[in-house]
Amino acid sequence: MKYLFxxxxxxxxxxxxxAMYMALSPNGAPTEQTMGMVQRIxxxxxxxxxxxxxxxxxxxGASVYYLIKRxxxxxxxxxxxxxxxxxxxxxxxxxxxxxxxxxWGIWWTWDMRLTSTLVLWLxxxxxxxxxxxxxxxxxxxxxxxxxxxGALCVPFVYFSIWFFRTQHPQPVMGGGGSIxxxxxxxxxxxxxxxxCFAFLVCWxxxxxxxxxxxxxxxxxxxxxxxxxxxxxxxxx
Amino acid sequence: MTxxxxxxxxxxxxxxxxxxxLATIMRRxxxxxxxxxxxxxx
Numbered sequence: 001m002k003y004l005f006x007x008x009x010x011x012x013x014x015x016x017x018x019a020m021y022m023a024l025s026p027n028g029a030p031t032e033q034t035m036g037m038v039q040r041i042x043x044x045x046x047x048x049x050x051x052x053x054x055x056x057x058x059x060x061g062a063s064v065y066y067l068i069k070r071x072x073x074x075x076x077x078x079x080x081x082x083x084x085x086x087x088x089x090x091x092x093x094x095x096x097x098x099x100x101x102x103x104w105g106i107w108w109t110w111d112m113r114l115t116s117t118l119v120l121w122l123x124x125x126x127x128x129x130x131x132x133x134x135x136x137x138x139x140x141x142x143x144x145x146x147x148x149x150g151a152l153c154v155p156f157v158y159f160s161i162w163f164f165r166t167q168h169p170q171p172v173m174g175g176g177g178s179i180x181x182x183x184x185x186x187x188x189x190x191x192x193x194x195x196c197f198a199f200l201v202c203w204x205x206x207x208x209x210x211x212x213x214x215x216x217x218x219x220x221x222x223x224x225x226x227x228x229x230x231x232x233x234x235x236x
Numbered sequence: 237m238t239x240x241x242x243x244x245x246x247x248x249x250x251x252x253x254x255x256x257x258l259a260t261i262m263r264r265x266x267x268x269x270x271x272x273x274x275x276x277x278x
Contacts, residue, residue: 020247041246048250087257091250098246201258208265215271222278 005203012196019043019193022186029186041099042183047191048091049117051198053154055085056124060151063144075140076213078147080205082127084198089121104167112160113168120157123150 022028023043032039062078065071096114097107108114127146130139161168179187 024243024247037240038242040243044247044250084257087253091253094249094253095246098242098249102242197254201254201261204261204265208261208268211268211272212264215268215275218275222275 005200008196008200012193012200015193015196019186019190023190029183030180032183035103038099038102041095043186043190045092045095045099046187047194048088048095050191051194052085052088052092053158054195055081055088055198055202056120056151056154059085059147063147063151066140067144072213075144076206076209078140078144079131080202080209082124082131082147082150083205084202086121086124086128087201088194088198089117089124093117093121109167111166111168112164113157113166116153116157116160120150120153123153 023040029040029043031037059078059081062074062081066074066078096117100109101107123146127143127150130143130146134142136142160166
């Protein structure tokens with residue numbers, strides 16, 4: 001058990017390296033005829049988006065569970081998945097414009113897919129700000145409610161290109177389009193690699209948050225014991 | 237092939253974002269470890 005985490009780190013590192021090789025090499029995924037090499041951004045852009053969506057759904061589950069059971073572990077899981085999800089969503093928002101510039105001739109356009117992704121990112125950034133700067137006892141409950149709102153936006157972001165005219169291409173899954181099987185293979189490989197990476201980052205962040213709460217509790221206990229007569233200020 | 241700098245930029249940006257985030261986790265962890273040591277000493 002002690003060596004499980006380092007072993008998983010090494011395996012994930014190998015998987016990420018192999019997935020990157022497959023994404024960049026013509027031996028892995030074929031070069032797209034219209035866009036050329038720049039289309040290979042797809043193998044990082046799309047799996048990052050899917051990983052972010054997956055993390056936001058885990059965040060939703062943990063938030064709902066926290067609202068029902070008031071379980072602190074669920075609260076930590078919600079915080080961690082939101083934070084790592086925001087990192088992946090940031091990758092989507094950065095790689096998207098880098099891909100758009102050579103293909104569309106513009107960095108950004110206020111169409112529904114791009115705007116809704118930005119709004120989703122802003123919702124989860126505000127969630128993290130709420131967690132960081134609010135010291136109220138009700139913060140986890142408010143954050144859980146905000147997380148539910150955020151997760152409701154995820155299907156809207158994904159399917160926005162069905163309901164609105166947009167410059168963004170149709171979704172790879174469920175969009176009615178077709179994709180070369182070798183491209184799909186590399187895409188899924190990269191998603192698997194990013195999902196494993198996200199899992200490990202969440203694991204580390206979860207342990208850190210748990211330790212942080214234990215230290216905060218120890219500080220609170222010590223400050224109570226340090227009071228003259230072992231009484232807290234509020235009790236006096 | 238003229239678009240290769242964009243491909244490089246996208247991949248580099250992805251890893252820079254992840255590495256910066258991992259660095260913040262490691263920094264928070266080492267700060268917390270100091271706090272734990274401090275608590276144990278008292």
